[in-house]
Amino acid sequence: MNSRSHTLREAIEEMIAVGKLRPGAHLDETVLANEFNVSRTPIREALIQLASMGLVVIRPRRGAIVADIPPQRLVEMFELMAELEAMCGRLAARRMSKADHDELLNLHAACQKARESGNPDDYFYKNEAFHQAIYAGSHNTFLVEQTRNLHRRLRPYRRLQLRVRDRVANSFAEHEEIVNAIIAGDGERTADLLRHHIMIQGERFSDLMVSLRQLMDDAA
The missing domain is CATH 1.20.120.530 (GntR ligand-binding domain-like)
Incomplete structure (x- = not known):
């Protein structure tokens, strides 16, 4: 696992856990890349990791959102x-x-x-x-x-x-x-x-x- 994307995954996961990123919130790769001062590639990798954990939903052509559990x-x-x-x-x-x-x-x-x-x-x-x-x-x-x-x-x-x-x-x-x-x-x-x-x-x-x-x- 890429160490940078792993670190970003943990940081975004924490933002979700403490409510900074709320259920249903859109996860804009550009905004997150600017916030963490990285390119969009490790952000995208981090979001894929979070999606595999069920914390994020990646929608084709519409980007990722924080999972909202019914x-x-x-x-x-x-x-x-x-x-x-x-x-x-x-x-x-x-x-x-x-x-x-x-x-x-x-x-x-x-x-x-x-x-x-x-x-x-x-x-x-x-x-x-x-x-x-x-x-x-x-x-x-x-x-x-x-x-x-x-x-x-x-x-x-x-x-x-x-x-x-x-x-x-x-x-x-x-x-x-x-x-x-x-x-x-x-x-x-x-x-x-x-x-x-x-x-x-x-x-x-x-x-x-x-x-x-x-x-x-x-x-x-």
């Missing part, structure tokens, strides 16, 4: 995400070492500090590191790869959830239970807690849809 598809993806994380958690509770536990506790403390700062974007990044540690703690390389791939596709929507009232505080409280279950070696409880933590149903799904509509209205 509500039902979004529910299905979160359902799968919940099961993948539950599986990671179940294995992590059985397989994490003392060093893994220490790292998880450090990341949990970082989430607490971010929560207390009142900055949802800071919490978003600390929360990602927390979940990545659980994936790695499964010590199942293929499972980690699949879980990370879907996590990346859902990043913009996971971030939006944290902007819903009280979600950061609730998320951290759920982390506390997950950490305790992992350290206790209780795989089934860990799986159940992570499944509940990730699933978007009822009010949580309604709140996410409202956040998406507000985002689209702000972009109009």
Whole structure:
């Protein structure tokens, strides 16, 4: 993979994740090339990579746009995400070492500090590191790869959830239970807690849809 296009892919992916490039937004190669001070070729390569990940849709003769996932598809993806994380958690509770536990506790403390700062974007990044540690703690390389791939596709929507009232505080409280279950070696409880933590149903799904509509209205 070309290192420049890889770096650009990561930068554009981050812009999508934090809402700078929003669902449905047109991705103009010339504008992006000027912004990153590169030619259009590595930008085009980066967009192709993002399209292979499902974050971008390339339309023949009309250019690329940020993928906009329909509500039902979004529910299905979160359902799968919940099961993948539950599986990671179940294995992590059985397989994490003392060093893994220490790292998880450090990341949990970082989430607490971010929560207390009142900055949802800071919490978003600390929360990602927390979940990545659980994936790695499964010590199942293929499972980690699949879980990370879907996590990346859902990043913009996971971030939006944290902007819903009280979600950061609730998320951290759920982390506390997950950490305790992992350290206790209780795989089934860990799986159940992570499944509940990730699933978007009822009010949580309604709140996410409202956040998406507000985002689209702000972009109009």
